[in-house]
Amino acid sequence: MLTLDKIISDRGSKYAVSGARCTSSDEAKALVRALCKAKKFAKATHNSWGLICDEGPIKNDDGESGAGLIILRMLEREELRDHLIVVTRWYGGKHLGGDRFRHVQNAVTAYLDELRK
Template identity: 65%
Template sequence: MKIIENALTDRGSKYAVSGGPVGSVDEAKAFVKSLCRKKKFARATHNSWAVILPDGPVKNDDGESGAGMVILRMLEREDITGHIIVVTRWFGGTKLGGDRFRRVQDAVRVYLDAADCQSL
């Protein structure tokens, strides 16, 4: 599990991004559950995630409507399968509107750049 805790901030909201290899929906859910064992992540406003598995794509917005699809599209563009990416947001008090999708993209890009997506 790779975790980048201070990936970015925007108007008070803070973002982290995490990821790792998974081979099934159950493993993906276990990954998120493991991440949320850390008190900081359990208290987050959203832990949105996506993964492309042999059975097809799986995503979860965790209340951040549309965030899972943004992550999924980036995984598809990079042709990354069997690797979950979780974008965590702690709400900072100011609604970001459509910018929240750009921040999810930015967080995924931070993860992919740090992980060297060729090795995923």
């Protein structure tokens, strides 16, 4: 799994993004569980993810309402199928409001840019 750590920091909240080839919801859940075996990711406040596969579009906000949908929309725009993207957030104690959506989007963009290299 490719992980870009500490890519965004805002008002104490920190973000990372991870991803891997994935072809089903069961495989996605297994990959997220594997990611969370790392103590750092297990302590994260949110591990939101999205995947487009033969089952259709699948998302999980993990308490970060709307984050999974943002990831899905970006996957659709890129026409990237069978690839899981997970955006991780460690809550810093201050609400970010709408900025949290921009951070999810920027995290996914950073991941997609890394994939293109």
